[in-house]
Amino acid sequence: DTAVSQTPKYLVTQMGNDKSIKCEQNLGHDTMYWYKQDSKKFLKIMFSYNNKELIINETVPNRFSPKSPDKAHLNLHINSLELGDSAVYFCASSHLGTGVSNTIYFGEGSWLTVV
Amino acid sequence: GIQVEQSPPDLILQEGANSTLRCNFSDSVNNLQWFHQNPWGQLINLFYIPSGTKQNGRLSATTVATERYSLLYISSSQTTDSGVYFCAVEPFNTDKLIFGTGTRLQVFP
Numbered sequence: 655d656t657a658v659s660q661t662p663k664y665l666v667t668q669m670g671n672d673k674s675i676k677c678e679q680n681l682g683h684d685t686m687y688w689y690k691q692d693s694k695k696f697l698k699i700m701f702s703y704n705n706k707e708l709i710i711n712e713t714v715p716n717r718f719s720p721k722s723p724d725k726a727h728l729n730l731h732i733n734s735l736e737l738g739d740s741a742v743y744f745c746a747s748s749h750l751g752t753g754v755s756n757t758i759y760f761g762e763g764s765w766l767t768v769v
Numbered sequence: 770g771i772q773v774e775q776s777p778p779d780l781i782l783q784e785g786a787n788s789t790l791r792c793n794f795s796d797s798v799n800n801l802q803w804f805h806q807n808p809w810g811q812l813i814n815l816f817y818i819p820s821g822t823k824q825n826g827r828l829s830a831t832t833v834a835t836e837r838y839s840l841l842y843i844s845s846s847q848t849t850d851s852g853v854y855f856c857a858v859e860p861f862n863t864d865k866l867i868f869g870t871g872t873r874l875q876v877f878p
Contacts, residue, residue, distance in 0.1 A: 685864075695806075695853055697868040710865050742810060750864060756800055758857075758866060760812040 657681050658761040660745045666767045667735060674731045675764045677745030685709075686728035687746040687758070688720060697744070703728055704750050735768045742766070771796045771860045773869035780874045782846050790841040790872045792856035800859035801832050802866065803841050807852045815841070815854075846876045 660677040667673055679686060687710075688700040702710035703722040717733045732739060742765050748758040772795040782788055792801075803815040816823050816830040818839065823830055827846075832839040839856055853873050857866040 687865075689868075695871055695873075697855065697857075699865050699867075702865060704864075744812065756859075757814055757817045758802065759814060760804075763810050763812075765810075 658745055658747055658759050660743075660761040660764050662764060663762065664765045664767075666769060669735055669737060669768055671735050672731070672733045673735060673766070674729055675743055675745075675766075676727070676729045677761060678727050679745075679747040679759070680726065681747055681759060683747040683749055683759075684725055685748050685750045686722065686725070687748075688728065688730050689744040689746060689760075691742040691744060691763070693741070701728075701730075732766075737768050740766055740768045771798070771858065771867055773856065773858055773867055775854075775856060775869040775872050777872060778870065780872060782874065782876050784847060784876055784878050786846050786876075787842070787844045788846060788874070790843070790854050790874075792839040792841070792858075792869050794837050794839075794856075794858050794869075796837070796860055798834070798837075798858040799861050799863075800866070801834075801839055802857050803830055803839070804855045804857065805850075805852050806855065806871075812855075843874075846874075848876050848878055850874060851876050 658679045685704045687702045701720045706722045719731045722728045742763045745761040805813045818832045820834045827844045829842045853871045856869045
């Protein structure tokens with residue numbers, strides 16, 4: 655009954671490969687996010703989708719392509735992986751708007767290592 | 770863009786001690802949340818607190834929005850409180866949370 659679940663939890667892959675991370679939330683939220691946490695623990699938003707529509711797209715290389723088949727799922731596909739892509743990728747969800755229902759919930763993270 | 774600074778960057782405590790973590794932000798915000806990232810990497814939501822004071826057990830938080838800061842108080846700290854504490858703010862009209870630099874807390878028995 656995990657609220658925000660992402661798979662895989664760990665991923666080790668070679669440079670140049672293409673990989674995907676999947677995320678699902680069962681909280682009934684209308685908005686989902688991808689965040690990246692680097693080796694210095696700094697957390698930065700990458701993308702946000704509201705009801706399957708892209709609403710935030712930070713300055714992320716276009717090798718990263720999010721896809722939201724429905725409002726409960728947000729997947730992240732990464733092409734031509736580079737060493738600098740090694741990080742922990744967190745999926746999250748919330749309701750859009752103000753108020754305590756705007757609280758954001760995070761998945762457990764996906765540890766990506768590019769060798 | 771908005772700057773979110775947290776202090777201290779590192780904090781070492783003995784079990785039972787109290788502590789105060791601070792979050793300063795450079796512009797008005799719609800939303801402020803505190804998170805705890807445990808040693809296993811999980812991000813746990815502690816408080817949704819754009820203004821005012823809230824308490825949850827040994828933890829409490831206060832946000833003074835007009836002065837652009839928030840404080841997280843941890844009383845009678847336990848080893849399980851170890852980890853990194855983040856505040857995150859949502860500037861007006863952005864719909865995105867900007868995370869602070871974090872405070873790494875280590876509590877020793």
